[in-house]
Amino acid sequence: MKTTGMLEFGHEDRKRIYEHVERHGAVDPDETRDRLDLDPGGFRHHVAILKRDGRIDEEDGTLRVTIDAGAEEEYVSEDLEFHIRPARQEDLTGIVGAIRRVVEEKTYIEAESVADEIDHENALLRHNELESRMFFVATVEDDVVGWVHLYAPELEKLAHTAELTVGVLEEYRGHGVGSHLLSRGLEWAGSNGYEKVYQSVPSTNEEAIAFLEAHEWETEAIREDHYKLNGHYVDEVMMAVEL
Template sequence: MRIDEQHYSIKGLTYTIRSANEKDANELSAIRLQIDSETENMDREQGEAYIDVPGFEQLIKTDTENMKNLFLVAVVHNRIVGFSRCEGTTLKRFAHKVEFGVCVLKEYWGHAIGKNLLRNSIFWADSNGIKKITLNVLETNEKAIGLYQKLGFEIEGILKNDRVLSDGTYYNTIVMGRFKG
């Protein structure tokens, strides 16, 4: 599915949030690798579950055609600096919900890019009959957890010792959801 472009100017940075298009695939493949190397908040280490250019082209095509999916990019000076996805399912018992994920280059943290990607996703979901958005977040990512709670998400559960990070320690994953009744 697609949304209308949105423009923001926050803390001196001007950016646009728009639907991804197939021409973004090359840049998305590279930026995903970079983001995975900048933080341990993601599910992957750099290079794991790599998506090449044709893979991103197919993902964008699928997300654009599927009414239960949304792929957004944040763009600064014609450069993609972050992206988010909502992915639904065709299974009837779960057709009311989507799963949300977001990535932003570390250089652009602090400009509400992740927040605005999520806000656009929430608006899209609410406008398209989607009742629930779910997400997973690392327990140490307190800033993200606080943001999600401010935007109506609740902690639904904890996956104990769910992932091991570079320090060799096991960490919990927080499962959060926002339900629009």
């Protein structure tokens, strides 16, 4: 998912089409053509080339950025069946809702900022010259019950790193959902050339710290009194894992 040669589209209109699709998540072809003021023949030609080059595809009558992130996987524990798959634009509301519910239970500042960002942008996945953003979701009967999110700024000095958040609704914990989500996210990061994944957690979120430590994450640093929560200063625990 690295963006080397990202802007080498060969034609300015082709670049404009891609950027419009990437910015909006999923778009209607006719509306896109009208908004960009392109003639029908030229628009179809550029879309066909973008599809041929694997940059965008068409699903359910909408254009969206092509992100190869593997297939859906099914898991069955003692009393729960759940699926983990790459997120789609249609999952945005479910992901925002799941993140906000988890944030209400525990302080999870990084995840809260992710929810605010995707809700504001109304676009789930990002893949441009500035940043990459990927989500996987855990679903039970098509409802989003957990997520793993990876964010990577496309800066040369940081191109080997990605930030991760992961969470599961309280009533679905204890079935391995979080572990499978974390594994899927790290697998994706490793296969896309990232060497290190990190996240920051308030020291009061002992459950999250214990979960990451159980999966071989290590504390790299602690920033004292970095957060102010409910009038009290709280340390930031900066954790990471090498891939």
